[in-house]
Structure formats: C-alpha cells, structure tokens
Amino acid sequence: MIQVNQVSFSRNKKPILRDVSLQAEPGQCLALLGPSGAGKTSLLRIIAGLETPDSGEVILSAQVATKGAFAAPPEERKTSMIFQSLALWPHMTVEQHIAFVERGDGETGKDLLTRMKLDGKEKHYPDQLSGGEKQRLAIARALASKPRRLLLDEPFSNLDEILKENLLSLFLEQVRTQNIASIIVTHNVNEAIEKADSMAIMVSGRIKKFWINKKDRIITRKEVLECFEEYRYGK
Numbered sequence: 001m002i003q004v005n006q007v008s009f010s011r012n013k014k015p016i017l018r019d020v021s022l023q024a025e026p027g028q029c030l031a032l033l034g035p036s037g038a039g040k041t042s043l044l045r046i047i048a049g050l051e052t053p054d055s056g057e058v059i060l061s062a063q064v065a066t067k068g069a070f071a072a073p074p075e076e077r078k079t080s081m082i083f084q085s086l087a088l089w090p091h092m093t094v095e096q097h098i099a100f101v102e103r104g105d106g107e108t109g110k111d112l113l114t115r116m117k118l119d120g121k122e123k124h125y126p127d128q129l130s131g132g133e134k135q136r137l138a139i140a141r142a143l144a145s146k147p148r149r150l151l152l153d154e155p156f157s158n159l160d161e162i163l164k165e166n167l168l169s170l171f172l173e174q175v176r177t178q179n180i181a182s183i184i185v186t187h188n189v190n191e192a193i194e195k196a197d198s199m200a201i202m203v204s205g206r207i208k209k210f211w212i213n214k215k216d217r218i219i220t221r222k223e224v225l226e227c228f229e230e231y232r233y234g235k
C-alpha cells in the first residue's frame with residue numbers, strides 16, 4: 001500500500017506540489033496523468049525517498065516512510081522506481097543487472113529473464129539491446145529486488161504501440177500476481193482509462209481528480225481532458 005497524505009513540496013521556494021493526497025492498493029495500478037511540469041515525477045521521487053517534502057507524510061505498508069524531518073532511506077522502502085531514462089548500467093550485462101539487485105527468495109533471476117523474454121541476451125550490455133529489450137530489462141531489474149511497490153515514470157513512452165501494449169500487459173500481470181502496489185505516470189488517457197485500477201489527474205502540483213477503484217464507474221475521455229482544459233485556460 002502507498003499512501004500519500006497532504007504532501008507539499010517546493011524547489012528553490014517555487015511550489016511544486018500542493019497538499020497532494022492519494023493512495024495505491026497492493027495488486028493494483030494507479031495511473032497518474034497530468035500536463036508536463038505538473039509535478040508527477042517529483043511526487044514519485046518523494047514516494048521513493050529520493051526527495052523530502054516540506055510537509056505531509058508518506059505511509060508505506062502502514063509504516064511511516066516520510067514525515068516531518070524523518071525520511072527512511074530509499075533502500076529501506078522496498079520500493080523500485082523505473083525512470084523515464086531507464087538508468088541502466090552501461091558497464092553491466094543483462095544478467096549482472098539482475099544479480100546486482102536480486103534477493104534470494106522466490107523466483108530466480110533466470111526465470112525472471114525468461115518471463116521478460118530476455119533469455120539468450122544474458123551476456124549483452126545495454127547498448128547491444130533494442131529499445132523494447134532495454135525497457136524489459138528495466139522492469140526485470142525492478143522486479144528482481146522483490147519490491148512491494150513499483151513506481152514507473154513513463155517508461156514505455158518511446159515504444160511503438162504494439163510493444164507498449166505488450167509491455168504494459170506484462171507489467172500489470174506482475175503487479176497483480178506479485179501483489180505489488182504500483183503507480184504509473186502516463187500521458188496516454190485511453191490506456192489509463194482502460195487498464196488502470198485507479199486514476200489521478202495532477203494539474204499545477206495539485207490532484208485535480210482522483211478515481212479510486214474506478215471499475216465501479218465509467219470514466220470518459222472527455223471527463224479527463226476537461227481537467228487538462230481547465231489548466232490550459234487557467235481556470
């Protein structure tokens with residue numbers, strides 16, 4: 001479980017997040033949408049423990065991870081983040097990426113690579129992989145540490161539609177079977193409406209709309225885009 005309560009955050013005195021609250025349940029995916037510069041990446045970085053907010057709290061699996069001056073270090077949060085840039089390690093092969101973060105229990109790194117369709121690529125370095133293979137390696141590495149939470153910052157944005165669809169399905173399958181609480185930043189409104197369990201729209205550092213367990217309710221593309229329009233016309 002990821003719970004963000006009334007988080008505010010500024011950089012160089014410029015407000016970035018204002019009173020942000022949301023939650024993501026285990027085994028579910030929360031899609032976070034919003035215009036460029038809305039503060040989506042900043043929020044993920046705060047949840048991962050890479051930034052400390054000015055106020056508010058982050059609760060992970062019922063434990064306080066961030067509150068006031070206290071912030072548990074990223075490595076103690078059982079939370080993996082996949083960055084837009086993927087941040088693969090150029091000097092490590094595919095299998096070394098997994099071995100470096102792998103935790104002993106459960107599925108082995110070899111099985112994970114097979115499931116991510118990277119078998120046969122174990123000795124390859126990142127610059128010897130295609131775009132889709134790099135993305136799958138980033139997901140495999142994130143899963144190898146057996147996280148309880150996964151944060152994805154537009155990791156599939158540069159892929160063609162079919163590959164993106166496949167990777168997203170693969171990712172969601174993992175989230176559900178491993179009972180991982182996940183947040184995925186995306187600009188794809190249709191994909192979020194169709195695939196995510198919950199949806200939050202962030203505009204200018206605030207949560208404009210938050211639909212929890214939206215399967216109980218039909219959300220229209222128009223409804224989502226209206227939030228963006230308000231931003232565009234400064235309402």
Ligand SMILES: Nc1ncnc2c1ncn2[C@@H]1O[C@H](COP(=O)(O)OP(=O)(O)OP(=O)(O)O)[C@@H](O)[C@H]1O
Nearest residue numbers: 011012016034035036037038039040041042043185
């Ligand atoms: N390292 C930084 N130093 C100063 N300002 C920053 C830094 N990183 C982000 N910002 C600013 O913080 C604000 C929020 O940025 P953030 O990356 O969180 O937005 P975002 O919603 O993820 O945007 P995008 O969709 O373009 O990735 C922006 O105004 C951005 O310019």
